[in-house]
Amino acid sequence: MTKRNIIGSLAAALVASFPAAVAQASPNGDQYGNPVQQETPPTVVKAVSPAATQQGSELPFTGLELGLIVAGGGAAAGAGLVLRRATRGRRQ
Amino acid sequence: MSSVERRAAAGSSPALPRSQRPLSSADVAAAAVGLGIALAARAQGAYGVRAWGPLGFGVVAALAFLSVFGLRLSRAVVGGAAMLAALGLWAVLSVTWGGLPDAAWSMLDRSLLAAAALLLGGAAAAAGRRVLVPAAVLGGVVAQSVEILVRGATGSTPGAWFHGRMLEGPIGYHNAQGLLCAVALPLAVGAGCSGHPLVRAAGAAAAAPLLAVLLLTQSRGALAAAGVAVACQLALTRRARLLVAAALIVGAGAALAVELRAVDRALLTDGPAGATGALRSYALVTLALAAVLAAAGALPAPRRRLGLWPRPRTLAAIAGTVLVAAAVAALLAPSFVQRAHAFAAGLATDTPPAAAPGNTRFTTISLDGRREAWRVAVGAIREAPLTGDGAGRYAVRWGVERRLPDLYILQPHSLELELGAELGAPGVALLAAFLGAVLFALRSALRADRAAAAAAAAAFVALLVEASADWTWSFPGIVAPVLFVVGAAAVPSGAPREPRPRPLLLVAAAAALVALALPYVAAGRLARASSAGTPAAALAQVHAAEALNPWDPDALSTEGRLLEARGEYAAAAALYADAARRSQRPWLEWFRQARALRRAGEVQPAVAACLLAQHADPSEDLLHRGACGWPWLSLHVPGSRPADPEGATRRSFPSPST
Numbered sequence: 228m229t230k231r232n233i234i235g236s237l238a239a240a241l242v243a244s245f246p247a248a249v250a251q252a253s254p255n256g257d258q259y260g261n262p263v264q265q266e267t268p269p270t271v272v273k274a275v276s277p278a279a280t281q282q283g284s285e286l287p288f289t290g291l292e293l294g295l296i297v298a299g300g301g302a303a304a305g306a307g308l309v310l311r312r313a314t315r316g317r318r319q
Numbered sequence: 320m321s322s323v324e325r326r327a328a329a330g331s332s333p334a335l336p337r338s339q340r341p342l343s344s345a346d347v348a349a350a351a352v353g354l355g356i357a358l359a360a361r362a363q364g365a366y367g368v369r370a371w372g373p374l375g376f377g378v379v380a381a382l383a384f385l386s387v388f389g390l391r392l393s394r395a396v397v398g399g400a401a402m403l404a405a406l407g408l409w410a411v412l413s414v415t416w417g418g419l420p421d422a423a424w425s426m427l428d429r430s431l432l433a434a435a436a437l438l439l440g441g442a443a444a445a446a447g448r449r450v451l452v453p454a455a456v457l458g459g460v461v462a463q464s465v466e467i468l469v470r471g472a473t474g475s476t477p478g479a480w481f482h483g484r485m486l487e488g489p490i491g492y493h494n495a496q497g498l499l500c501a502v503a504l505p506l507a508v509g510a511g512c513s514g515h516p517l518v519r520a521a522g523a524a525a526a527a528p529l530l531a532v533l534l535l536t537q538s539r540g541a542l543a544a545a546g547v548a549v550a551c552q553l554a555l556t557r558r559a560r561l562l563v564a565a566a567l568i569v570g571a572g573a574a575l576a577v578e579l580r581a582v583d584r585a586l587l588t589d590g591p592a593g594a595t596g597a598l599r600s601y602a603l604v605t606l607a608l609a610a611v612l613a614a615a616g617a618l619p620a621p622r623r624r625l626g627l628w629p630r631p632r633t634l635a636a637i638a639g640t641v642l643v644a645a646a647v648a649a650l651l652a653p654s655f656v657q658r659a660h661a662f663a664a665g666l667a668t669d670t671p672p673a674a675a676p677g678n679t680r681f682t683t684i685s686l687d688g689r690r691e692a693w694r695v696a697v698g699a700i701r702e703a704p705l706t707g708d709g710a711g712r713y714a715v716r717w718g719v720e721r722r723l724p725d726l727y728i729l730q731p732h733s734l735e736l737e738l739g740a741e742l743g744a745p746g747v748a749l750l751a752a753f754l755g756a757v758l759f760a761l762r763s764a765l766r767a768d769r770a771a772a773a774a775a776a777a778a779f780v781a782l783l784v785e786a787s788a789d790w791t792w793s794f795p796g797i798v799a800p801v802l803f804v805v806g807a808a809a810v811p812s813g814a815p816r817e818p819r820p821r822p823l824l825l826v827a828a829a830a831a832l833v834a835l836a837l838p839y840v841a842a843g844r845l846a847r848a849s850s851a852g853t854p855a856a857a858l859a860q861v862h863a864a865e866a867l868n869p870w871d872p873d874a875l876s877t878e879g880r881l882l883e884a885r886g887e888y889a890a891a892a893a894l895y896a897d898a899a900r901r902s903q904r905p906w907l908e909w910f911r912q913a914r915a916l917r918r919a920g921e922v923q924p925a926v927a928a929c930l931l932a933q934h935a936d937p938s939e940d941l942l943h944r945g946a947c948g949w950p951w952l953s954l955h956v957p958g959s960r961p962a963d964p965e966g967a968t969r970r971s972f973p974s975p976s977t
Contacts, residue, residue, distance in 0.1 A: 253479065253491040254364065254492045254495070255482070255487060257366070257729070258727075258790060259728065262907050263942070266907070266910070268914055268918075268946075269880045269883045269884035
């Protein structure tokens, strides 16, 4: 590997590792923003028992969305069948 | 070895014309660098540690890698980089006499990044890739400018890119966005005067989007910097073709300024969403100008070299024309003199005059509070000329001494004054030594390749002019590309010799990598804390951030807020107090401490915290409300300003150290 190749690969790797979009405060806001205006006191979070969060006679939902699972499984099975049929001719 | 053999040994194919040759790895590297520059500019000019961390890491890592194989560098470039590194280390040392550790660390990292960019440019030049560096930088900036124009024309500009009539752009600050175009403009002009017609056409065409975005930012400082830079480039090269290129660019700027009036009117009356039509017309005019400039650039240009000074007859003709034009303007427009007077009077006021919709900011002039910012900095220099207040301390002083209650700033809007106020005479001396080294490097480069060196010098001048009246030095995404170009223009001193490995540079680079990585990882942890699902998980992330960067006031303050939310007010108050001692805006942390103490029912300590907050920023009305909203506490009536700007009332406040 020549030195030029190394430099080229290195530069490409550098760019690839650079974050395309970095979420952060705007420089303008950081420099000129009034921090007190955005200041809100943190809301006190009290520990609550699970029983207190229940409403009426409904049980809390602790499982998975069955509809999504069935739809995903159906789509996967359908795709498999289509692929199998499409490639049957080639295999024979 | 003949030139053909040398090219063959370097891996190129001399038998094929350039257009038919496959892309070399150097071309790929140049494209990657251009893309990196566009991305860095896209990430708010790498203003935050989350962006300049990886940028610095990449540049320093590349330098470390090359130093293993051996580097041949100009002594002036090495000297300039050493001065920048010394400036960062002096900032760290300033912590011993009052500097804020987190701000000092940031200054060190940014200085190291700038130094590495300078050295990397020098390494590229020594490897014979001098031409590709300005091309890569120019390509990156032009790519971003085109994106801005296309997004404006298609109505897909993010709302945050505009602030009123000004384009803040992806960088998030109109002066910095304008400066990025201003530093690239001399590179486009330089390419526009190349010997190859295609390169000339491409360079001239590139000037159009740069100029269009520069005008769209309505940054007067960036426009002035661009003007000074091109004038400097013209003075250094003294080529007739460059004069023609400059005249064409002025003409293109005038055409764009006419179209800008409609954009300005639309932005102020309908907002960015309603200005799509005007922005589309503006983009189309830019496209047409690019085509005209490309065609003009492709034509053979005069090769004559201009004299150092115009002939007396030419000088008299220019002076006469200017006088006649001024007299005609005064006669035709009776308000011309008054308008000129009002324009100049803008410099004497801190309140920016508002131009009517369609008139753009270029018809007014104002220092926008800089006189006040500079006054506070000069006061700091007078008080501690040898040491300064310490890194990051200017913002603390601004809070105490400011007379403009609506202006919140962190820097005095001048690189020289900032260094003088925070790092004293040694800081200014190190900057001067760095500038001297760069000038020396460019002076030698002018003898080798006058056009390339003049373009690099002009880009550097634009950077320096703007940074002398603004805080744009805080954008590594602008500073690093310019220093990269400057380094590439420099010529290694002495007789040609084999590159040699530089173990010292390798050790320094390894230390720099650690210095860059720690705050970056800590900031990442802190960002994760804000999106953590549970308070416990958020607290764990904050603790990890504090372990990596124990001096970050934001981490301490965030932990304080988390504990305050859990009702642990005493612990939260202690953390806020710690954050106040490390923060550039301590009054905010004292205010938070007062709030936590008041929630805990600790009235007396809460009052003491409020007094500290009010002492740290007597002009802030909001510190007399909310958590500090005791009517008997305020020493001046909320809504009014201290009658004595020197702070006669402030002397009755306790000092922060108590």
